[in-house]
Amino acid sequence: MDPSGYKKYTTSRGLTYNYYAAKASPGKPTLVFVHGWPSSSWDWRKQVAFFQPKGYGLIVPDMLGYSGTDKPTDPKLYVGSALAQDVMNIMDNEGVGKAVLVGHDWGSKIVSRINFHPDRVLAVAFLVVGYIAPSPDVDTEGFFAFIRETFGRDLYGYWRWFAEDGADKTMEKNFDALYSLIFPEPPTLWREVVAPVGGVKAWVEGNKQGPPPKYLTPDVKEHYKQSLLSGGLAAPLCYYRVQMQGLNTEDDKLVPQDAYDIKVPCFLGYAAEDYCSIPELVIPQTKPHVKGPFTVKEFASDHWITHSHSPQLNARCWSEALAL
Structure with missing residues (x-):
């Protein structure tokens, strides 16, 4: 990824993020890629190389705690609603009203908190870890x-x-x-x-x-x-x-009941050889909440689809699932 494409921005919480950005060509949506543990924006380099030449807008942050972004050690700063708000702030800074949000690993948790911002989302994609519905009553x-x-x-x-x-x-x-x-x-x-x-x-x-x-x-x-x-x-x-520490459980109490479901196109790519985020859990936790078009694809991969199966992921999945 070209270092000149990176920017710094301080969110409404006073936290400075490092992120990669590219403007969308007319008629093309912006894609927001949200990584998990223990990664960085660099993990999406193959997606950037695929989508940027095609004119798609891109926002690819180093999430809080990683690489060029601030690294606070207070767990309260990492609740789902706050991290999702940081992403929305970055979208605002780029002048992006609505985007396609893509999450991998803990990035899927952050993307799941579109519950707070349904008017900002065109479509969603979850890789390996599926949609994580609010669970205010389950510790x-x-x-x-x-x-x-x-x-x-x-x-x-x-x-x-x-x-x-x-x-x-x-x-x-x-x-x-x-x-x-x-x-x-x-x-x-x-x-x-x-x-x-x-x-x-x-x-x-x-x-x-x-x-x-x-x-x-x-x-x-x-x-x-x-x-x-x-x-x-x-x-x-x-x-x-x-x-x-149960802080996300408390945070989930803030999600309105009528915002639990996903009403935009949704893609789920699961890994057949991930023995923690197993499909027997990932699919059932996602499917009941998807009320729009839903595409599910299996990859003969371990947890790291973006490292091992990016060609298949980029070429086969995104367009059909998310109308890209």
């Missing part, structure tokens, strides 16, 4: 219990350690071990190590390491290492702390 422990009862195992056991004090320092010290779990080879490491409570902590503290997947090149690892370690992991881990 995190209740969610974990539901997962175990429904699927017979933990899916998000790693959240507990990610929210612990000091986890960031251990991750920074043993970054190569963490990286080998972020990008698992084989993908079943997520089922065996990441999903169970205590698995990631034991792996990283023991400095265990594994080979990278074939789709990853050395420059990807170097980017992640430089981007994350330069700013530290305390801020990115706030996406887990805000969840474990």
Whole structure:
């Protein structure tokens, strides 16, 4: 991504974001790409390379806590409604009234909070993690219990350690071990190590390491290492702390009941080899809330669709689902 395409902007909350932007050609919509953990705007570089030459507008932020954006460590600043408002502020700064919003991982949580801004959205897309409806009556422990009862195992056991004090320092010290779990080879490491409570902590503290997947090149690892370690992991881990502390549950109480459903075209791309965000959970949590056109596609991928399957994603999916 061309560094000259980046801008700085301070939102109404006083937080400065770094984001990539390109103006739309006449008749073309603007696409807003929202990354998750532990990524940055750079993760969408293949989408930028695909859509920008075709005249689409682009807004691709480094989300709060990452890369060139501010990195506060107060979890209260990471509630869903506030992050969604930051994105709307950036759209305002670019003069964009309505856009297509695309989220991956925790980015899907932020895109889900279009509940607060339905008049700003042309269409939505969720990658790997689906739509996350407001859950003002279900706390995190209740969610974990539901997962175990429904699927017979933990899916998000790693959240507990990610929210612990000091986890960031251990991750920074043993970054190569963490990286080998972020990008698992084989993908079943997520089922065996990441999903169970205590698995990631034991792996990283023991400095265990594994080979990278074939789709990853050395420059990807170097980017992640430089981007994350330069700013530290305390801020990115706030996406887990805000969840474990129940702050998002409280935040969800602000969503109007009549705004729970998605009334614009929706695309869901799930990963057949992601053993945490499994399709048996992702599809049912999304489908009942989609009241407009809905397209679901499976990818023979682990969690990182944008790294491993961008050609298929770009060429096959977007136009049919989102009328691009």
